[in-house]
Structure formats: structure tokens, C-alpha cells
Amino acid sequence: MVLQTSVRIIEKLVHSSIVLLLLTPILFSSTTVASSAYRVNSAIGYDISYPQCDKEFPQYPAYAIIGVNGGRPFTDNKCFALQAKWANKKYAPLSVYQNLSYVTNRFAHYVTAGPNKCARKDDTCQAYNFGYQASKYAHNSAKKYKIEPRQWWLDIETMNTWSEDKSLNSIVIQGAIDYHTEQGHNLGIYSTPYQWNEIAGDFKPGLPAWVAGAKSQSHSPTKCADKHAFTGGKVHMVQYVKDDLDHNHLCV
DSSP states (O other): OHHHHHHHHHHHHHHOOOOOOOOHHHHTOOSSOOOTTOOOSSSOEEEEOGGGTTSOOOSOOSSEEEEOSSSSTTOOOTTHHHHHHHHHHTTOOEEEEEEOOOOTTTSGGGGGSSSSOOOTTOHHHHHHHHHHHHHHHHHHHHHTTTOOOSEEEEEOOTTSOOOSOHHHHHHHHHHHHHHHHHHTOEEEEEEOHHHHHHHHTTOOOOOOEEEEEESSTTTGGGGGSGGGOTTSSOEEEEEEEETTEEEEEEOO
């Protein structure tokens, strides 16, 4: 049974095909309806999370992406509710991102929490459960505040801890993807081509890419090209940093 579970997971990883509707009004809409009278001074959106808890939030966001975790999976952004309230107050369409990594020694109970029943040494099965449970935790954290964004993002970065085995990391990511798919969420992935390759190798889930690393607003459109789409999908958004704040440029 355990061997069959692992085989099914690997087959799902190889043959996964996810088709999403990614029109901008759908991606960045939430349960709050934006006022047609609200005017913003640019088409620039911002992503904020726990590092901005004690800082002033941006004044004129065209859209907002808020981190639900405290930098790692199975942790909480202590001011998530306040930041979501800020986005709604500014009539900024809201989406949410979650942090992902693979650290079994500190979160051992999550690898046995399902959806699959894993043997003690079945790394493939456990990796899948870890990713699945990380997304479930993030979703439940948002639901506590009655926030159900139409768009979710997985934050995949080398600053978090991952396995040296890229195939296991890919299975973690697939588990995280599958949870959101089951919930009917639109989903994309945040990273850079370099970091994605370091973590997941040539894994291409075909999801929208949110690409970090642009030098400026004027430089951002150059990263909308397909060659930067590390996921094998399309580049949807590009991030650049200005005045110690993450700014984002829409490609679609």
C-alpha cells in the first residue's frame, strides 16, 4: 500500500496538468468589492508580510499580496489580519502568499498527518504530505480571519531550508499545489529562475510565475518574457524593491 502511494505521487508529479483562469480581475479579487470611485496613483502593487508589521503600510496600492506565514511554513504573520484590513480599506484587490520549505525534523508530525499514510522511511510519501499540510495550514490561517482570496502564491526561496534532493523538493511543492487545487484556488509560484533551479531543478508545474529580481520599475517588463517563466507557465508578475519595499509590476 505504501509503495503504491509513492508511485501514485510520482505519477501525479510527472503528469500534473493544471488549467487556471488567470484574468487579472479574477486573480486579484477578494470578498471585498472595490469602489469604482477609488483612484490610485499608479498600477503598482505591493507585497507585505511580517517584516512590515511595525512599519507604515503603502498609501496607494493598486493591488496587495500579503504573506500569511511568519517566513516559514507552519508559522503565522502576527499582523496578517491588520494588513488584510489595510488592503480592504484601500480597496486594493487582495491575494495571499505562503512560505514553503522542507524541514522534517522540526515538523515531523505533519508528514504523518495525511493525506497519505506513509511508512517511516518513505521519503517520497512524507515529502508530499509535508507540502500538502503546509498549504492546508496557510489556508486555515487565512480562514480564521474570514479571508478567502481568489489568488494564492507559493513562496519558494533558497533562504528557507530544503532537501539536497531536488526531486523530494519537487514533491513537497506538488503536495502544496494539490491542496490548493482541491480547494479550487487559483495558484502561482514566486521565485527566481536561479532559486527555482537550485531547489526544484527542472520541475515545471505549468503555473503562473511571479518573478523576483528586477532592478527597477522600468526594468520589470523585461522579466515578463517567457524565458524567465521558471514554472513552465507564463510570467504574471515581476517584483522589484524600492525604498526598502517590495513593488510589483503586472505582466498580463
